Amino acid sequence: MSTTGTAGAGGAEGVGAGVGAGLRERKKVRTYRAISDAAVALFLERGFDRVSVAEVAAAAEVSKPTLFRYFPAKEDLVVHRFADHRDEAARVVAARAEGVGPLTALHRHLLDGLDRRDPVTGLSDEPSVLAFHRLLYGTPSLVARLYAYQGESERALAEALGGDVGARLAAGQVIAVLRVLAEENWRRIEAGESADAVHPDAVAAADVAFRQLAEGLADRLQ
Known part of the structure; x- marks a missing residue:
């Protein structure tokens, strides 16, 4: 009985971990797209060279360090x-x-x-x-x-x-x-x-x- 209980707990924990990983990945993808969409919208409106990374981060409601974790270079926001x-x-x-x-x-x-x-x-x-x-x-x-x-x-x-x-x-x-x-x-x-x-x-x-x-x-x- 003890062994079954342990296995059951481990299985539930594994499922939870998998779901959590899936949720984190989907959130990462949404953030990635939101930052890029905000950037491209600004670039189309004002021109690539006239928009700063700080302005993109503000429009996407993320910090600059977060933006650079997703996009190492400003050009990557587009390309x-x-x-x-x-x-x-x-x-x-x-x-x-x-x-x-x-x-x-x-x-x-x-x-x-x-x-x-x-x-x-x-x-x-x-x-x-x-x-x-x-x-x-x-x-x-x-x-x-x-x-x-x-x-x-x-x-x-x-x-x-x-x-x-x-x-x-x-x-x-x-x-x-x-x-x-x-x-x-x-x-x-x-x-x-x-x-x-x-x-x-x-x-x-x-x-x-x-x-x-x-x-x-x-x-x-x-």
Whole structure:
């Protein structure tokens, strides 16, 4: 009886600990989003360089030390929205079906993103997305931070491709192509074209880009 009671108490304690951990994680995610949302709203209203970290912390109702625990640099308040995409290419390669080459998998993934008007492809004319991209590409320090994220994408993809020098060269070319395609889509939409109007050309450009990659990277990615 004593042993059963001890086991029961331990089980309840374990469940409580798990629930507590889950609650803490959800609270952390909510705080993370609240800080970023407050920051982006201020940056869109007044410009990135005209808003201080202290003002962001006040708007998000957190202390500066708390803000820096979530976002080590001011630029991360904006660019972190690309964080989920840092290893996206690597994940696509790792999850590809048997018999599908890495380059084919990445090409298909991009075309799917274009069809869905995924903001990361640059092919989105949603006003909020356009405003965010205008802030991002119009602020040199944010562009520099975005390039740092893309460097992390290269490293992750290179690892998924084998990790050697050839893999690093291939990953660098793939990530550069994805960047150029996204920037071209955004540039045209920013100039006033709709996402639907740009879509056919975006698909054609993706096809050309991946054909060029296939011709130049046949040994690595076919």
